[in-house]
Amino acid sequence: MYCRNCGKEMDDLAAVCISCGVSKDDGNTFCRNCGNTINPNAEFCTNCGSTTNRKVVYEGEQKSKIAAGVLGILVGTLGIHNFYLGYTSKAIAQLLLGTVGVILCGIGPVASAIWGLVEGIMILTGSIDTDGNGVPLKD
Ligand SMILES: [Zn+2]
Ligand SMILES: [Zn+2]
Structure with a gap:
C-alpha cells in the first residue's frame, strides 16, 4: 500500500x-x-x-443535511436534530433544557431554542457536516 x-x-x-x-x-x-x-x-x-x-x-445511511438543519431550526428546543444525527447526550441536554428548563422562568426553552437554531444554521451552512458517528451528511 x-x-x-x-x-x-x-x-x-x-x-x-x-x-x-x-x-x-x-x-x-x-x-x-x-x-x-x-x-x-x-x-x-x-x-x-x-x-x-x-x-x-460509508457504512450505514448518511443523514440528510437539510432534514437535520430544518429540525434544528424548528424543533431544536427539544434537541430533535441531535437525536436524528446521533448526538444523543447533546440531544438529551437540549430536551431537558427545553422541558424541565421551564421551571427556570422559561429561560431554558428559549436558550435551547436559540441553541437549536444556531446548530440548525451551522448544519445547513456546513459548519457541522458529520453525524454523531462521524459519517458525513449528505446534501
Ligand atoms: Zn505519506
Ligand atoms: Zn495505481
Missing part, C-alpha cells in the same frame, strides 16, 4: 503514514495500489487500473 498523500510506500496495517503523518486513505494525489500520481477525480488509476482510490463508501 502507498500513502495517498505523499506516495511513499507504507505498511498495509499502518493507520498513519510514517513519512508525512497523514492517516491512511487521506489525500488523493497518489494511487494507493501502485504509488503513481493520479487525478483526484479519477475513477481508476491509469497506471495499474486499481479502483481502490475512490472515496471511502
Whole structure:
C-alpha cells in the first residue's frame, strides 16, 4: 500500500503514514495500489487500473443535511436534530433544557431554542457536516 498523500510506500496495517503523518486513505494525489500520481477525480488509476482510490463508501445511511438543519431550526428546543444525527447526550441536554428548563422562568426553552437554531444554521451552512458517528451528511 502507498500513502495517498505523499506516495511513499507504507505498511498495509499502518493507520498513519510514517513519512508525512497523514492517516491512511487521506489525500488523493497518489494511487494507493501502485504509488503513481493520479487525478483526484479519477475513477481508476491509469497506471495499474486499481479502483481502490475512490472515496471511502460509508457504512450505514448518511443523514440528510437539510432534514437535520430544518429540525434544528424548528424543533431544536427539544434537541430533535441531535437525536436524528446521533448526538444523543447533546440531544438529551437540549430536551431537558427545553422541558424541565421551564421551571427556570422559561429561560431554558428559549436558550435551547436559540441553541437549536444556531446548530440548525451551522448544519445547513456546513459548519457541522458529520453525524454523531462521524459519517458525513449528505446534501
Ligand atoms: Zn505519506
Ligand atoms: Zn495505481
